[in-house]
Amino acid sequence: GESVGLHLPTLSVQEGDNSIINCAYSNSASDYFIWYKQESGKGPQFIIDIRSNMDKRQGQRVTVLLNKTVKHLSLQIAATQPGDSAVYFCAERSQGNLIFGKGTKLSVKP
Amino acid sequence: NAGVTQTPKFQVLKTGQSMTLQCAQDMNHNSMYWYRQDPGMGLRLIYYSASEGTTDKGEVPNGYNVSRLNKREFSLRLESAAPSQTSVYFCASSDILGSEKLFFGSGTQLSVL
Numbered sequence: 001g002e003s004v005g006l007h008l009p010t011l012s013v014q015e016g017d018n019s020i021i022n023c024a025y026s027n028s029a030s031d032y033f034i035w036y037k038q039e040s041g042k043g044p045q046f047i048i049d050i051r052s053n054m055d056k057r058q059g060q061r062v063t064v065l066l067n068k069t070v071k072h073l074s075l076q077i078a079a080t081q082p083g084d085s086a087v088y089f090c091a092e093r094s095q096g097n098l099i100f101g102k103g104t105k106l107s108v109k110p
Numbered sequence: 111n112a113g114v115t116q117t118p119k120f121q122v123l124k125t126g127q128s129m130t131l132q133c134a135q136d137m138n139h140n141s142m143y144w145y146r147q148d149p150g151m152g153l154r155l156i157y158y159s160a161s162e163g164t165t166d167k168g169e170v171p172n173g174y175n176v177s178r179l180n181k182r183e184f185s186l187r188l189e190s191a192a193p194s195q196t197s198v199y200f201c202a203s204s205d206i207l208g209s210e211k212l213f214f215g216s217g218t219q220l221s222v223l
Contacts, residue, residue: 032210034210041216041217042217043114043200043202043214043215043216043217044153044200044212044214045214046210046211046212049210089152089153093208093210096207096208097208098210098212100152100153100154101152102151102152103152
């Protein structure tokens, strides 16, 4: 069956360092991969997405990398700030449906 | 700019009680969704509405009903609450069905005793 999972449930980084959050997926037919950020007490917020025919996409301080060979997705956050502390979810779109992973909690140490 | 508004934010029910969770969006989106979020389970789709006048079951629809009252509003009803329905519920909307970009409300934390 389809699944979206995460390698690490928690990640702690020093303020100013770069963060890398990883995600594995199993459905090679998924056409979009997405990252959402969920701050405490709030709903998930769209960060960035990438089409399946791309390898890399950059946003403001964030980069998403897609490796279709090993079915791996990562979110890189440059110069991590305290405001980046949140749970990050990856999701894949398969046949028009979004399938969410379980989330990685990112903690930023001052 | 309100986006997606959910009410109530918190609710405690006794087993067997009923309640309706309200959701409204002001982005003129066509599609709306209800998800539940449980620890270690990620977000799971309960019901969705592709457009005004249509609703469909998602991954975990049992025990729930929905109403797409108009383009703005999409409500979720628990007819007879059970402890297994203790969860955080999120409403979301998107411009079209299947969009990868969903806009979420702030959630309703529901406890069923």
